[in-house]
Amino acid sequence: MPRRWTETLARAAVLGLPLAALFALILGPLAITLVISFWEKTGFSMRPAFSAANYAAFFSGVRLEVLMRSLWVAVSATVIMLLIAYPIAYLVATRVREALVRPVLFLFAVPFLVNYVVRTFAWSDLLSRNGLVNSALVSWGIADAPLDWLLYSDFAVYLGLVTAYMPFMVFPIWLSLSGIDHRLVEASWMLGEGPFTTFRKIVLPLSLPGVIAAAIFGFVGAFGEVAVSLILGGTGYQLLGNAIQSALNVLHYPLAAAISSVSTLLMLALLVAWSRMFDIRLFLGKIMGR
Amino acid sequence: MQTTTLSRIGLWAAWGFVALVLVFLYAPLIPPAVNSFEGAGGDKGLFVNYAAILTDQRLVAAGRISLTVGLLVALISPLLALLAAEAVRVWRIPKLVLGVLLIPLFVPGISMGVATALFFQTLGIQPSLLTITAVQVIWALPFAFLIILTVMANFDPVYREAAYMSGANRLQAFFEVELPQIHPGILGAAVFSLILSFNETIRTSVVQGGRNTVQTYLWSQYQQVGLSPNLYALMTVLIVATLLLIGALAVMDMRAGRNRG
Numbered sequence: 078m079p080r081r082w083t084e085t086l087a088r089a090a091v092l093g094l095p096l097a098a099l100f101a102l103i104l105g106p107l108a109i110t111l112v113i114s115f116w117e118k119t120g121f122s123m124r125p126a127f128s129a130a131n132y133a134a135f136f137s138g139v140r141l142e143v144l145m146r147s148l149w150v151a152v153s154a155t156v157i158m159l160l161i162a163y164p165i166a167y168l169v170a171t172r173v174r175e176a177l178v179r180p181v182l183f184l185f186a187v188p189f190l191v192n193y194v195v196r197t198f199a200w201s202d203l204l205s206r207n208g209l210v211n212s213a214l215v216s217w218g219i220a221d222a223p224l225d226w227l228l229y230s231d232f233a234v235y236l237g238l239v240t241a242y243m244p245f246m247v248f249p250i251w252l253s254l255s256g257i258d259h260r261l262v263e264a265s266w267m268l269g270e271g272p273f274t275t276f277r278k279i280v281l282p283l284s285l286p287g288v289i290a291a292a293i294f295g296f297v298g299a300f301g302e303v304a305v306s307l308i309l310g311g312t313g314y315q316l317l318g319n320a321i322q323s324a325l326n327v328l329h330y331p332l333a334a335a336i337s338s339v340s341t342l343l344m345l346a347l348l349v350a351w352s353r354m355f356d357i358r359l360f361l362g363k364i365m366g367r
Numbered sequence: 368m369q370t371t372t373l374s375r376i377g378l379w380a381a382w383g384f385v386a387l388v389l390v391f392l393y394a395p396l397i398p399p400a401v402n403s404f405e406g407a408g409g410d411k412g413l414f415v416n417y418a419a420i421l422t423d424q425r426l427v428a429a430g431r432i433s434l435t436v437g438l439l440v441a442l443i444s445p446l447l448a449l450l451a452a453e454a455v456r457v458w459r460i461p462k463l464v465l466g467v468l469l470i471p472l473f474v475p476g477i478s479m480g481v482a483t484a485l486f487f488q489t490l491g492i493q494p495s496l497l498t499i500t501a502v503q504v505i506w507a508l509p510f511a512f513l514i515i516l517t518v519m520a521n522f523d524p525v526y527r528e529a530a531y532m533s534g535a536n537r538l539q540a541f542f543e544v545e546l547p548q549i550h551p552g553i554l555g556a557a558v559f560s561l562i563l564s565f566n567e568t569i570r571t572s573v574v575q576g577g578r579n580t581v582q583t584y585l586w587s588q589y590q591q592v593g594l595s596p597n598l599y600a601l602m603t604v605l606i607v608a609t610l611l612l613i614g615a616l617a618v619m620d621m622r623a624g625r626n627r628g
Contacts (some may be wrong), residue, residue, distance in 0.1 A: 084537070092454040100467055102505055103391055105475070107483035109489050156567060161388060179624070183617060191609050192584055194568040198594065199395035202402065206491070209398070240392055266476045287612055297491040301475020303569055318477040318569075325481065326574065333487060337478040344473045348466075357462055 078191035092184055107341055121319070123331050129150035131335035140336075154235055158243040158295045159288065166250035166287075167280075182251065189244040197237050197308045204228040204236075206292040229311030237305035241297045246291035253287025253360060254280070286355040293347045301340050379469040396606055403601035410530040416600040426584065428603065433494065437564040439500045440507050444560035445553050447504070448511040452519050472509045479505070482572030487574065494576025502570045514559060518552025551623045555616060562612050565605060581605060 113342060117126040169181050188196065203209050204227040211223040226232055254313065265275040303318035310316075315323075317340055324333035378436055407415045420426050451468060455461045471479060483502045484494075492498060522545060530540035533557070546553075568582040585598055 088457065088537075092450055092457060099447055099451065099508070102486075102501060103467055103470055106479070106486035109469075109480040109486050110478075113485055164381065165388065168385060172381075180622065184389060184619075185392070187395065187610070187613055190562050190566060190605055191396060192566050192568060192582055192602075194582065195399065195605060196395040198585075198589065198602065199398040202398040203378060236391075240395070249620070286611045288484055291415050297473050297475055301478055303477050304586075318475055321477045321481060330481075330485065333481050333519075337475075338483045340475055341480050341482070346419065348470075348473060352462075352466070354538060355592060367613055 078171070083193070105336075110334045110341070111338045113331055114329045114338045116334075118331050123329055131332045132339075134332060135320075135339065137336050141318045143315045143317060144339075146315070147300050149318060150234065150238070151296045153298045154238045154242075155296045157235065158239055158246055159292060161239065162243050162246040162250055162291060163288065165256055166247045166274065169251050170254035175268050178255075182248065185244045187245050193241050194308075196241070197304050200233070200237055200240070201228060201308050204215045204233055208286050228309065229314070231310075233309035234305055234314065235287070237309040238299045238302065239303060243297045246295050249287040249290040249294070251287070253284045256360075257283045278333075284352075286360040287330070288350050289354070290360070293344070294353060297344045300343075377545055379479070396610075399599045399602035399606060401465060403596060403603045405596040407596075409555060416596040417604070419597045420601055420604070423597070425579070426581070426597075429579045429581045429584040432499070433565070434447055435504060436496060436499050436580060437495075437561045440503045440564040441557045441561035443500070443504050444507040444511040445515065445556040448508060448515045448556060449553060451512055452515045455516070468512050469509045471505045476567075476569035477573065480570040483570070484574045489585060494578070496578070498574045498576070499571055499580065502574045503564050503567050504560075506567055506609065507563040510563060511556040511560050512530070514556040515549075518555075522549055530622045551619060555619055555623075558612055558616050558619070562616070565609050565612075 113123065114131055115127050115129065116123045117128055117130065121346070135144070137229060148232055166187070173181055205211070206225070208225045208227075208230070210227060211220070214220040215223060261274060261279050261283070265279050269280070301318040301321070302316045303322055306314050306316040317336065321333050321336045323328075324336060377599050382509070402418050404413065405416070418429075451464055455464050474482075480502065483498070483505070487494070487498050487501075526544050526548070527540050530544040535543065564581070566585050571580055572583040572586055579587065579600060583600065585594075588594070588598055
């Protein structure tokens, strides 16, 4: 009996303490940021207060425009990413031999793992007036002169966002597609449904947990983007991340905290809705080994 | 007959689409290498821009910090992930631990950087290697955690039961039976964490104070003066290092696959 006690205590210490430290390191910053977002800026510093001034400053004028643009860009970019990632995940889940699944998924992991700011620099290089893409278009006679809209444009920003976040989105979608019980699909066939109806009524609904998880990841990434908008959008092209960066540059920490909190709360709301809709353990069934 | 021809064409078109997407994903890995040889050649030698990196004290210092932090992250993230995965198994609280540990995946980089910086400032902790390591560990953790959870799920509990039957206690069962079986996965999580440390720029740039990693140095130079051939050489080194690590990861995975059956 006493031995059980010591074992329980030791386990609580060895597992509980690091876990508590981790929770503190993840949740503490987000909580403190929310508190500081109500503080006031004083010269080079800030002082505790309870004022909504930072939120008022954020939800008005130029910053409101940035917020609206970020929402629009993030939503539309996420739709594009899903339209690319879903077919790829579907192909890998249904048309690739078991032995080749890992190598094919690996191909999508490689570019995602290379530093994404460096990849964004590379895009600005490829898309510039005398970059590789324009040289190719002119020399192949597709364009008469170098195209100006390739860089510092919406096109460049979307290209940068999609190539930055889409590869990772293939994984959760593939995870939920490959977890679908194939007997359900076969049952649908036996009941005389064609491939399209089967997809619409069985496969698509059952793959939604992965799709929504991927969508939240892509949306939040694009919404709070800094590097892609600065490097590929050019001066003046701001997404929410750039608004946070410029608040930091003028040492306005409470404002940076307010903008950060807005993006964090939006993300948490999306994640809570997601976990209410789906059973996270069902989604991670393969990982949790069930 | 006709349908098979059609569906075959459809399948080819689908794979063509996948190939096109891959071209777009891999294209950005090439330009830095091309630009890194600008002005090279002739009597100056081919690698003049690479040699310039080694004579620039700021770059050498940044490289040292990148490596130090990377190794720390590679050490700490898998260890914490392993403890968290064990906690999930012992206390049966997957939803809580998963819910919290995956949050960093879904917070924009700059927001996480600001939040972590304010957190340390409130606690009175000055920017240092420690704060850089902390913010990167939090970033690498969700990935390391998922990898280790997967590996542990594939470990058959029968082995552990057998160890208990032969009189081993919990610790012995873990270290002598389970760890030898799951260590490839833990090593994989470590390499993955190192790769993610190299991948990280924005979060680090907010919490680093006066120091620079290679990644944040590139970022700040771009904003202040723009990019030069030397910096392209630095990017190329970073890309090649990452690809080598990914290659190591692939080799480890293949070996593990052979052992799996």
